[in-house]
Structures are given as structure tokens and as C-alpha cells.
Amino acid sequence: MSEDTMPLWIRGGRLIDPARMDVDLKDGRGDVLIADGVVVASGDPELVARAAQQLTDGTLPVGGAVTSVDSRPVQTSQAPRIIDVPKGHVVAPGFIDLHVHLREPGLEIRETVRTGARAAAAGGYTTICCMPNTAPVLDNRGVLEWVNALAQQADARILPIAAITVGQRGEQLTEMGELAAAGAVAFSDDGKPVASSGMLRLALQYALPLDRPIVNHCEDPMLVGGGVMHEGPVATRLGLRGWPAAGETLMLARDLELAGITGGRYHAAHLSVAPSIELVRRAKDAGWRVTAEVTPHHLLLSQSWVAGEREGVLASTPGPRYDTRAKVNPPLRTLDDAAALLAALVDGTIDVIATDHAPHSEVEKVCTFDEAAFGITGLETAFGGLMALVHAQSLPLTTLIAALTIRPALAFDLATRIGRPVGTLAPGASGDVVIFDPDAVWPVATERFASRGQNTPLAGLTLRGQVRRTILAGRVVFDLDGASAN
């Protein structure tokens, strides 16, 4: 039996599993035992130790003689490999990212499935959903199976999102039934909004029996035009074309109404402005099947970063003006927007933190601001960046972990899609684990990124909170200290 498939006993850490109400699992010392890629015991160290002994002896009972042990038959009979977690380090379910651009096929100069998955593992993510704006667009079963094949060897579980319309052109629905059957977990024309109200309504209706969410990038193209940054005083001074807040709320309000009248499942991508929150809250109060996400950069940064004025919770020395690394769509907004989005994340109106990981090559960012591509590479800095909000006591650690684990799992119904729970370490769940040091301080060295994209305004900043190990279905896929799992 190779080391990869040996049972794993993660011992001594502080276990945080927001999905579980058990008092002993909420926020104290807790161990995790994984066999055959699945959590067989977790929580109270004594119970887990007993299960580990039984596993070694081959006497682990089927049916759960020990509390918190999965009732599933365990095939393995072997002493588990032990990972001793230093005191103070946290053990949590592997992170889940519902919004990632892996660029393959077609745009491998920016990223590949392999490098993107390695970046995910380095960032603590075990499950990522990749967007279909590749070349060719992931709008048919052929491309979907191509990506599925590439994903087999990857260091993260990759769940493709298929396009809503053929070629993302907004004119004709994709073969959603076949795509869902082949593994598409959601549908989105991300990068391009679905401009036609009629088309979005059709998509929401057609997807009803498939029970997959329709994900939309909210940007009214007729209003936003060629806007490159948030419309406001900074854009005015810099002479850059503005992207007004109403460009988002106009389309979001439309989308939510359509979710309401169709009963369809709708997920709002990367919300960026405060007025969007009230729209989502009203839709949820009305009982519509709506979820929403926010990115780390919209929680942490602001429009001033474009002008090199690095304000907010990651405030630092001035950077370059017209900083193309801070060009992203939707654009960085105001600190007031960021504060409102954070409050909405804490109160649950916004369900999920998703990175919108958007790697780009150098030539797409070393140019003028107008020419530069939109996007920030996010997988490897998301957790460390977001921990600044925890250290500032603006965001409870448990909420942060929930927004990175169980909340996204529920939003996309991933337990059904994968066939067992993820985003939790309850017995029976996939053995997906992240181990992090909440206090380790580290510099963002983009040249050491696993991702091909180095386009982040956090380059060179110092973050506090670092992923030490990432485990995917019982296999260590990232280990900061030791040799890489590869």
C-alpha cells in the first residue's frame, strides 16, 4: 500500500468544522481519522484513538460501536500514518471554491488544470469549480470530458461549470441535460453576463429538473460599456472610464425576479457593491432559491488600490498608480462596500467566499491600464488575506471557515454531486482536510506561486495565517514543510 492510500490520523490540532453542531467538535482539540479516502472518525481524541487502534487491529466495527464513527465498512486494516499537528494549528475541512478560471483548454499560457489544481492545494482548497470561458468554450460534452480527463491527475477535485449558452453568446441554450449527466455542477456564462432577460429565464426554467444552479455575472453591458474601474472620484482623477455600481444591481435585480417567477436555482457571482445585499436579502426572505458569493479582493481591497493607495485592512506602503494588478471585473469598490459585504457574509445573506481566481500572463498585465486584462489570481492568497479580517476581529474564524467549506458545499449541493459529503469532517465525509497556522506570517512571493498567474495586488505584502498542509481524500497534496506530495 502506497503512502498515498494509507490511513491517516491527524492528531493534536484544533478542529473547526462549522457544519457540525457537536460541542466537542465546534472549536476545540479534535483529531481526524481517514481511511480509504473517507473520514471514519473525528472529534474527541480518545474516541479517534480507539478507532485508530481498531483500524490497526482490523476490528473497526461496521455500524459504529464508537460514537462518531462512520457506519460504512472499512476495507483497510493497517496502522494509520500519523500527522502530529502543532499546538495552535487548526484542522478544518478542505476549502471549496465555486469560482475558478483554469483556462484549459486553449489558454494554457495563463493556467492549466494541473497548475491551477496545485495552486488550489497550496491555498488549502480541495474542491474547485472551474468556469467554462475556455477556448473552446466548455459548452458541450466533448470539452467537459476533456477537462474531466485532465482533472483525473490533478491535486484538487475539479468540478466543471458548463456554459449556459452556446459559445457564451447568449443566443441558444447548451445541452444542459447531457452536460449535467457528464458532471457539470452548475451553469454560467461567467465573464459575460446573460444580457437577454428572456434567455436567462429560459435557462432558469430548463435547469429546474436538473437542480443545478444558474450562475450569473451581474453587469449590465449597456450601462457599463467599457468601464475599467469603479465609477467614483478615483476614476475621475485618473481619467479612467467608470463602471458604476448600478451596473451590478440592475442585472442582479432582474435575475432575482426571474429566479422568483421560475422557481429556478440562482447563484449570484462575485457581488461587489452594498446595494446588492439588500436585493439578495429580499429574495431570500421571499423564499426564492438564491445564493450569493463574494471574493476575497472585494472584502479586502478598494478602488484606491488602482491609484496605488493601499487602504483598508491590508493597508501598506503606496504602490504604482494605474496598477493593472488591481484591475478586475467587477472592479474594486469602496471600503464602505467592502464593510457591507463583510457584514452580509457574517449574517449569512452572502453565502460563500469564492476567489474568482483569474490568472493572466505577463503580457496581459504589463501594459496600460486600459489594455490590461481583468482578473486577479486568488487561490494561493485567499486564505492568508482573509485572515487579516479575522485578526482584525471583523470576521469570526468559524464564519470564515464556513464560508470556505460547508456553505459552498450546500450552495452547489456538492454532497449529491460527489456522492458523499464535503465541506465537513463528519464521519462519512470525504477525507478533505486543511491544516493551517492562524498566526504564521509570510510574504506573498508570486514567483513561487504554483499558479501560472502572478497577477495579484497582494504581491510582496505580508500576510498572517498560512496553510501548512492540504489533504484530498486522504492524500497529502500540499505540505509546506516537507517535500511536496508530488
Place this chain on the structure above:
Amino acid sequence: MTESRHTPAPVGGSGSVPTLHQATGYPAAPGHPAAAGAPSSARRDLFDLEGWSSTRLTALLDHAEQLATAAPPDALQGRSVLTLFYENSTRTRVSFEMAAQRLGARTITMTAAGSSVEKGESLLDTITTLDAMHPDVIVMRHSHSGAPEAAARWANAAIINAGDGWHAHPTQALLDAYTLRAALGDLRGKRIVIIGDILHSRVARSNCWSLPTLGAEVVLCGPPTMVSAKFATAYPHGVRVEHDLDRALAGADAAYALRIQMERAAGSAIPSLREYRARYGLTTARLDALINAHIVRPDLAVLHPGPMNEGIEIDPEVAHGPQSLVARQVANGVPVRMAVLRWALGQFDLPEDLPIEAHASSSASRTAHRPLPEEEYV
């Protein structure tokens, strides 16, 4: 790590000061003389007038005044000034070339049309290519805001902005201040009305920094589609936004009409040029009526950055009338740009400048390929 295409950049200190040519985050391009540590002469960039104090502006204008009467013909002997224009220009480019040649510099003219830019060469490649031939100064116009600042990260030459997108046209604002000062005297308390498509105007934006700093009250006037209320609070000194031209002109000392871009008329910010002229044109009829009603002083100064659409934003009788400063603006561009070129090449200092040695060391840190610690991105 096989994916890495970058030499890890050592961490270095900052300590440089804005407005000078310096590393603002991006290491010099590989193979570029800056990366090889080639010696660079001291030089300063001019991107915009943001943060320029009154004494600093005044000192530059004073120097330009001296140059207007006595320009040292050999001051820039042996220096080369390259004008790189990605957009059309008559007066700005010729004015820079005239200024450079009157000081003894050689000038090289490059326009995007007919160059490798038309083959799709990137700005980075164009700048590094031109910079490899060691011009002392690159005077640059580009349709994208911030392009000169990007270029300065990749070039050893001093970069002087001759207009970038909607952002800034600093030498225009300097010659405007020069012209207004000559006509009106001290600008403190003077009311200057800028009329037109402010939203898309780099001339207006640069004047929103310099004129209020010199004590003038700036009123921006145009339809709300061309000047939103946001302008009133976008600048530290504050400017006034007024959508009614008659009200804007009341008590004004100068009226500055901007060029209306014909292509912006149809289906866009204004319904028609005819209506624009009726509501915002500096017409003879409007000015006569306002003067007769004692709302506007009879010697109201009139400016325009050119090229003019006579009969639309300004009537020919006004443009060429006795109160017009338009021709003087063009003439004054030359001494102002002479002063800017001499300053850029370190021939004189302005208040709040870094000593040239300090500047040289800050540029040396850039040429040694040592970016600021927080910016290791290429």
C-alpha cells in the same frame, strides 16, 4: 520550480519620492539597458501636476518667462528629444520640437501611424526599443490614461506626458496658467470657466489641479452628461460644477472653451452639435448680451486649447477677437516646454524637488533591477 519564469527579486528599500522617474513597482524589462545596469543620466518625468504646489508652479512659470526672452541656444546641446505620438497632434508636438531645438537639442519624431505600432507592437516593446537608442527625453502622447507612467517603468529616458487619455496634459495646463497669469496678473481670486466635454478632457483635469492651486476659482460647465457633479469633490481644492453657461460666466475673468469632439455628438452625450452650440457655445450673441447686461466683464479673456470647431463651441469672431488669448496660448507653449525640458534634464531645480543626486540614486536602484519589496510582479 518549473513554472517560474522569474528571477526572484531581492527585497530592497524604498525611500523614493513621487513625481520623479523611479521604480513604481515593475522591474525593468529583461534585456533592457536598465536591467543591465547601464548608466543613466539624471532625469525627471512629468506625468501630471498632481501635488504641485503654488510655489513650484510659479517657479516653473517664472523660468519659462526668462526663457521667452533669452533662451540659451546651447543648453541642450548634444541631447536628443524623441516625440512619440500615438494620437494626432499639431501644436503640442511642434511646440515640443521647437522648444527642444531652440535649446540646441536634436529631435526625432515618431508617430504611431507608419511605425511598428501598426504591426501590433506593444507599448512595452516600443518603449524599450526606442529607449535602447538612448534618447534623453521621450515626449509621449497616448490614448490610454496612465500610459506615460507605465512607459517610465521601462525606460531610462525622461518621460514627459504630452497628453494621456482623459487623464492629464500637464504642459497644456502650464501654458494655460502662463497665459492667464500674463493676461490677468496674479490668479488668486480669479474665476475661470472651463466649458465643454470635461469628462473626456485631459486639459480640464490638469487645469483642475494647477489653477485652484494658484488661487483661481475654477467653474466647470457643460451638460451633466459631460461634467457630472462628481468633479466637484474629486480634487482637493474643489471646483464648482455649473450646467448653465450664463450662470457660470457671471463674474468670470476668463472663459476656456474645450474642443467638442464631433464623433461624440451622435447618440451620445449631446443630442446634436446645433443644440450644443445653442446651450454651451461661446457665441458672439451670448457674450454681447451678457456684457450688455453687466453680467460679464467686457474684457473677458477667451481661451481654447485647439484645434477649434469654429461655429460650434466658439464663434470665429470670439476665437479671433481682441479678447482671445488663443494665439498667445500657442506661442507660450514653446517657452513653457523649454522650461520643462531643462527641468526634466536636471538643468534647474524646482521647490520640493529631490536633489538630483538623490534622484539619480533612486533611478539607480531601479536600473539595478531592484524593485520595491511589495512589487515583485513583472
